[in-house]
Amino acid sequence: GDSVTQMEGPVTLSEEAFLTINCTYTATGYPSLFWYVQYPGEGLQLLLKATKADDKGSNKGFEATYRKETTSFHLEKGSVQVSDSAVYFCALLLDSSYKLIFGSGTRLLVRP
Amino acid sequence: ETGVTQSPTHLIKTRGQQVTLRCSSQSGHNTVSWYQQALGQGPQFIFQYYREEENGRGNFPPRFSGLQFPNYSSELNVNALELDDSALYLCASSLTSGGRADTQYFGPGTRLTVL
Numbered sequence: 199g200d201s202v203t204q205m206e207g208p209v210t211l212s213e214e215a216f217l218t219i220n221c222t223y224t225a226t227g228y229p230s231l232f233w234y235v236q237y238p239g240e241g242l243q244l245l246l247k248a249t250k251a252d253d254k255g256s257n258k259g260f261e262a263t264y265r266k267e268t269t270s271f272h273l274e275k276g277s278v279q280v281s282d283s284a285v286y287f288c289a290l291l292l293d294s295s296y297k298l299i300f301g302s303g304t305r306l307l308v309r310p
Numbered sequence: 311e312t313g314v315t316q317s318p319t320h321l322i323k324t325r326g327q328q329v330t331l332r333c334s335s336q337s338g339h340n341t342v343s344w345y346q347q348a349l350g351q352g353p354q355f356i357f358q359y360y361r362e363e364e365n366g367r368g369n370f371p372p373r374f375s376g377l378q379f380p381n382y383s384s385e386l387n388v389n390a391l392e393l394d395d396s397a398l399y400l401c402a403s404s405l406t407s408g409g410r411a412d413t414q415y416f417g418p419g420t421r422l423t424v425l
Contacts, residue, residue, distance in 0.1 A: 244413060297355035
């Protein structure tokens with residue numbers, strides 16, 4: 199079935215380090231791909247999205263490229279800040295569907 | 311532009327009781343989806359409402375039910391609460407146009423605790 203796999207956390211980095219959170223997916227058809235972020239005690243915020251192969255989504259210094267050949271949508275940021283500490287969820291939405299399918303989330307902890 | 315709002319923020323119930331959660335969609339959106347997020351896990355799709363009808367349902371029992379109103383707001387009702395229903399319940403709104411759903415935007419959630 200359709201699914202999303204994320205790297206397990208927690209990921210612990212020092213401030214200004216480079217971030218990569220891996221996300222791969224299995225899907226029939228051509229899904230749209232999303233990264234959502236969840237800060238402690240809050241709901242999900244849309245971070246970025248890509249709707250077709252080779253699209254790059256970007257926001258607040260975060261980037262992810264839709265790679266159809268490797269079925270991946272890895273999240274990257276060149277220099278993380280303490281305020282980026284949160285749980286990051288990768289998700290897909292099939293063109294023919296109505297529901298988001300989420301990965302299990304990756305907790306990021308950035309230390310000063 | 312008003313974002314997605316949910317009420318209440320927190321709720322404590324006991325086993326066997328019934329609960330109603332509410333969601334107001336973002337302005338300009340006509341579709342509401344509900345998700346359950348257990349502690350430490352990703353959200354799981356419960357169901358979606360569009361044009362006041364259920365538009366799709368995840369793997370949840372019939373004691374989970376919902377409504378959508380003409381102003382596109384929505385309710386999630388859960389009957390005969392069980393301990394495993396303790397979770398964060400997230401509402402997401404989106405715009406469905408031409409039969410295709412757009413990006414879903416989430417509210418802050420309702421934290422339900424069942425004792």
